[in-house]
Amino acid sequence: MDANAHPSEVFTHKFFAPPSYPGAIQRDQLLGRMLRAPPYSAVVIQAPAGHGKSTLLQQAKSLGETRGAVSAWLSFDEADNDMRRLGGHLQALIESLPGADGGDDETGSGSSGRRRLSDWAASRLARFDAPVHLFLDEFQALNNRAALAMFRELLERLPDNVTLFIGTRALPEIGLARFVVNNQALVLRADDLRFSPDEAELFFGQARELGINRQELDAIYRQTEGWPAALQLFRLSLASPSVRRSLSGASSPKPRELAEYLADNVLSLQPPRIQQFLRQTSVLTRLSAGLCDHVTGWQDSQSILLFLERSGLFLRCLDSDLSWFKYHTLFSSFLADQTRLDEPDLLQTVHQRAADWFHRHEMHEDAVHHAIAAHDYAFAGDIMSEWIDRLIVDANLATVERWSDALPLEEIARRPALAVKIAWALVFLRRHHKLRPLLPTLEAAAEHGVDASVVRSMLAMVVDDVPLAFEIIRDVAIRDLRPEGFRAFELGAAANLAGYRLLSVADFDAEREMLQLAQTYNRRGDAAFSGGYTVAVHGISLFIQGRLVDALNLYRSGLAEQHLDLDKSFAAASLAACYVHALYECGELDLAESMFLQFHDVIADSVLLDFLALGYVAMGRIQLARGRSNRADEVFGEAEQLAHSAGWPRLLRIAAWERVRGALLAGEPERAQALASRIPRQPEFELPDGGMIYSEMIEGDALGAIRLAIHAGQAEGALPRLADEIALAQKQRRQYRLIKLLTLEALALQRRGSDNAARRSLHRALQLAAPEGYVRLFLDEGEALLPLLRDEHARLAQEVGGDAAQATLHDFVGRLLAATGFGADPAGPAPAMGSFQPLEPLTDREKEILVYLANGVSNKEMARRIFVSENTVKFHLKNIYSKLAVSSRLQAINAARQMALLR
Numbered sequence: 001m002d003a004n005a006h007p008s009e010v011f012t013h014k015f016f017a018p019p020s021y022p023g024a025i026q027r028d029q030l031l032g033r034m035l036r037a038p039p040y041s042a043v044v045i046q047a048p049a050g051h052g053k054s055t056l057l058q059q060a061k062s063l064g065e066t067r068g069a070v071s072a073w074l075s076f077d078e079a080d081n082d083m084r085r086l087g088g089h090l091q092a093l094i095e096s097l098p099g100a101d102g103g104d105d106e107t108g109s110g111s112s113g114r115r116r117l118s119d120w121a122a123s124r125l126a127r128f129d130a131p132v133h134l135f136l137d138e139f140q141a142l143n144n145r146a147a148l149a150m151f152r153e154l155l156e157r158l159p160d161n162v163t164l165f166i167g168t169r170a171l172p173e174i175g176l177a178r179f180v181v182n183n184q185a186l187v188l189r190a191d192d193l194r195f196s197p198d199e200a201e202l203f204f205g206q207a208r209e210l211g212i213n214r215q216e217l218d219a220i221y222r223q224t225e226g227w228p229a230a231l232q233l234f235r236l237s238l239a240s241p242s243v244r245r246s247l248s249g250a251s252s253p254k255p256r257e258l259a260e261y262l263a264d265n266v267l268s269l270q271p272p273r274i275q276q277f278l279r280q281t282s283v284l285t286r287l288s289a290g291l292c293d294h295v296t297g298w299q300d301s302q303s304i305l306l307f308l309e310r311s312g313l314f315l316r317c318l319d320s321d322l323s324w325f326k327y328h329t330l331f332s333s334f335l336a337d338q339t340r341l342d343e344p345d346l347l348q349t350v351h352q353r354a355a356d357w358f359h360r361h362e363m364h365e366d367a368v369h370h371a372i373a374a375h376d377y378a379f380a381g382d383i384m385s386e387w388i389d390r391l392i393v394d395a396n397l398a399t400v401e402r403w404s405d406a407l408p409l410e411e412i413a414r415r416p417a418l419a420v421k422i423a424w425a426l427v428f429l430r431r432h433h434k435l436r437p438l439l440p441t442l443e444a445a446a447e448h449g450v451d452a453s454v455v456r457s458m459l460a461m462v463v464d465d466v467p468l469a470f471e472i473i474r475d476v477a478i479r480d481l482r483p484e485g486f487r488a489f490e491l492g493a494a495a496n497l498a499g500y501r502l503l504s505v506a507d508f509d510a511e512r513e514m515l516q517l518a519q520t521y522n523r524r525g526d527a528a529f530s531g532g533y534t535v536a537v538h539g540i541s542l543f544i545q546g547r548l549v550d551a552l553n554l555y556r557s558g559l560a561e562q563h564l565d566l567d568k569s570f571a572a573a574s575l576a577a578c579y580v581h582a583l584y585e586c587g588e589l590d591l592a593e594s595m596f597l598q599f600h601d602v603i604a605d606s607v608l609l610d611f612l613a614l615g616y617v618a619m620g621r622i623q624l625a626r627g628r629s630n631r632a633d634e635v636f637g638e639a640e641q642l643a644h645s646a647g648w649p650r651l652l653r654i655a656a657w658e659r660v661r662g663a664l665l666a667g668e669p670e671r672a673q674a675l676a677s678r679i680p681r682q683p684e685f686e687l688p689d690g691g692m693i694y695s696e697m698i699e700g701d702a703l704g705a706i707r708l709a710i711h712a713g714q715a716e717g718a719l720p721r722l723a724d725e726i727a728l729a730q731k732q733r734r735q736y737r738l739i740k741l742l743t744l745e746a747l748a749l750q751r752r753g754s755d756n757a758a759r760r761s762l763h764r765a766l767q768l769a770a771p772e773g774y775v776r777l778f779l780d781e782g783e784a785l786l787p788l789l790r791d792e793h794a795r796l797a798q799e800v801g802g803d804a805a806q807a808t809l810h811d812f813v814g815r816l817l818a819a820t821g822f823g824a825d826p827a828g829p830a831p832a833m834g835s836f837q838p839l840e841p842l843t844d845r846e847k848e849i850l851v852y853l854a855n856g857v858s859n860k861e862m863a864r865r866i867f868v869s870e871n872t873v874k875f876h877l878k879n880i881y882s883k884l885a886v887s888s889r890l891q892a893i894n895a896a897r898q899m900a901l902l903r
Contacts, residue, residue, distance in 0.1 A: 287324065
């Protein structure tokens with residue numbers, strides 16, 4: 001995501017580490033393991049509630065700081081599964097580190113704000129000379145795949161001076177296994193956290209007023225087995241005669257039973273007013289004096305909260321101002337259970353009052369939580385109606401989904417405007433099954449003065465009902481408006497779709513104007529992700545018109561400007577897939593494969609079929625071009641699985657035609673025929689005004705059937721259809737399709753024995769392709785095209801003379817032959833040197849290291865020459881790879897030469 005873009009809410013209480021309480025036992029043995037030298041990349045403390053994870057992390061933080069480390073703390077909650085919110089909090093965490101400058105990267109260009117979140121974080125952390133300790137508590141709250149993937153990427157990129165300290169109830173899926181095996185990560189579990197007998201004795205020795213003897217201490221240790229929470233509960237409850245007597249019993253209750261028994265006794269020892277306060281506030285996710293006063297009707301909540309904290313009653317403060325507090329989960333759950341049994345109506349009243357207080361203070365997340373807990377769904381719906389505009393345009397879509405799931409459908413149906421906005425979130429999250437129940441409300445929205453047409457058109461696109469989507473969007477008033485806020489966001493999306501429709505009918509001038517309008521609306525709506533679609537659609541337009549170089553540069557700049565981690569399944573999908581496809585077409589297979597692997601999850605989560613198809617078709621063809629037919633099968637198989645799960649039969653057809661093409665290139669026409677015969681002969685949808693969807697423009701049923709006919713010895717029958725298709729492509733200025741059709745026509749004419757006509761068709765195709773460097777378009781037809789290419793190369797060699805155009809064409813054909821392995825002409829890259837640009841500008845230091853890289857200088861030697869550590873060199877190399885979209889030294893050198901960064 002955009003590392004400079006904070007979400008609308010950053011909760012400061014999440015950055016406050018637990019204070020150090022008097023009497024806490026210093027866990028020296030564990031701390032020695034955690035803070036070893038050299039440091040671990042990650043230290044994970046995994047145990048159930050009540051095992052002292054947070055306390056141990058706090059002690060590690062304090063001890064590390066005394067040894068010169070800089071540190072910061074962040075506690076997660078369920079809302080952090082929204083990538084937008086998670087990214088903002090992680091950014092704020094890093095910027096809170098002592099000594100963080102808060103500025104841009106070395107270039108001063110501000111480009112750091114456009115990095116992937118994991119890259120940005122690693123880059124900022126590498127600036128520190130001192131050890132950096134990041135403490136991430138309650139990590140089990142994170143279950144979002146994208147969130148876990150981001151931490152997996154960050155762990156891979158961490159500079160050597162940084163350690164992640166993670167407190168969690170469940171082992172996180174962030175790739176720890178390899179780090180543990182390589183002794184780069186430490187995992188401490190529940191058994192490691194139990195107090196030793198000596199630590200337990202020290203713990204109770206501090207409470208001399210209890211007068212505990214050795215026999216009682218042994219009994220306590222035997223029952224608790226060193227469980228820290230139970231030891232604390234014992235210390236708080238030993239004033240109870242019944243607890244004291246229980247120590248002489250032989251029974252050993254289960255841990256949960258023991259905790260409930262002790263907590264009950266702790267509660268009974270408190271004054272009645274404190275007991276009442278504890279019960280009434282037990283269900284509050286966080287507490288403040290004003291909130292507690294409102295819930296209880298009292299006026300002295302602050303003094304009670306401070307008393308509870310000082311007494312060790314499982315309450316800790318969440319900020320340095322002592323304004324916000326939080327109960328320990330174990331204690332609050334016991335309190336809530338007891339209150340639910342004794343006073344079942346009380347908790348609903350508390351939730352209702354809490355919802356009212358949080359709402360009046362514009363703390364929407366907490367307000368919705370308590371309103372739903374109070375079963376006041378009408379109030380929850382009203383709060384969501386106020387809050388949802390900002391959630392949508394900030395791309396907090398997972399938050400919308402989470403709370404809309406908790407609202408009854410009838411409450412959403414009563415609010416058509418809310419239903420429309422929930423539908424937007426579900427559309428972009430590709431939650432088809434959750435959208436279906438909303439359809440009646442969306443269809444009837446106009447009766448209530450709510451315009452649902454734009455989201456209905458997008459929903460039609462998501463389920464691949466393109467004709468319906470285009471039909472709806474044609475009736476939406478888009479031009480000559482000055483919308484604000486959410487409506488501007490909607491109209492930006494409408495203009496994107498309208499531009500896509502204009503693209504389908506090859507009205508490229510109107511398409512460009514519509515997408516310019518979309519950009520204007522995107523800015524007015526302050527939308528976090530609509531701009532990515534605008535760039536992707538216009539790049540497709542350029543590609544179709546035969547402007548490959550312009551499309552590549554547009555995609556590069558778009559990737560640099562879009563918030564990639566912010567909306568992993570939204571605009572980033574369209575941009576990444578388009579870029580992979582364009583790189584493939586110009587013959588940059590290494591870069592294309594690297595990009596696909598880097599953005600695989602993004603592309604797989606693509607909202608629209610055609611964008612997803614671009615990435616998977618390119619990746620499958622890359623595997624075939626490299627002789628990896630098994631891997632190609634896996635790629636197309638994955639695409640088919642996605643098609644089944646999304647309900648996209650058209651994607652199944654695309655994958656099936658790719659398998660047919662693979663069989664033809666392998667010289668297996670009979671198998672190709674068999675595969676083609678199994679492709680469902682369902683009627684193709686017809687677009688308004690003779691339009692053609694993008695996947696059909698570049699491949700699809702028509703071209704697949706023509707290619708199959710040519711290879712099956714039916715060239716004569718294919719030629720009339722080719723003539724019609726060529727005439728239409730010329731008329732509609734679809735240059736890419738025209739090049740492909742002319743190439744297929746050359747093959748068909750060759751098969752018919754019309755060699756001169758075949759050469760003319762191929763020559764014309766090469767003339768159109770050479771200036772922009774469309775390479776794979778020819779190579780994808782396999783060895784069947786080789787004789788024609790050789791003849792053309794020989795003919796051009798005789799005609800070059802002083803004709804620059806002929807010389808350029810001769811070189812281009814030479815590159816094609818060289819790429820097939822059957823030509824002798826060495827080839828420079830296509831397109832021209834310097835036409836590509838890095839995703840972000842390289843710093844002067846990175847340029848210096850790139851030169852050393854090209855000259856084969858080792859990391860150790862680079863470090864010696866530029867007076868830095870080898871770790872710093874490795875970090876700069878990671879940045880270089882990221883900016884050039886590569887994954888190895890060789891790829892970096894090749895890419896840098898294509899970008900004219902190396903001579």
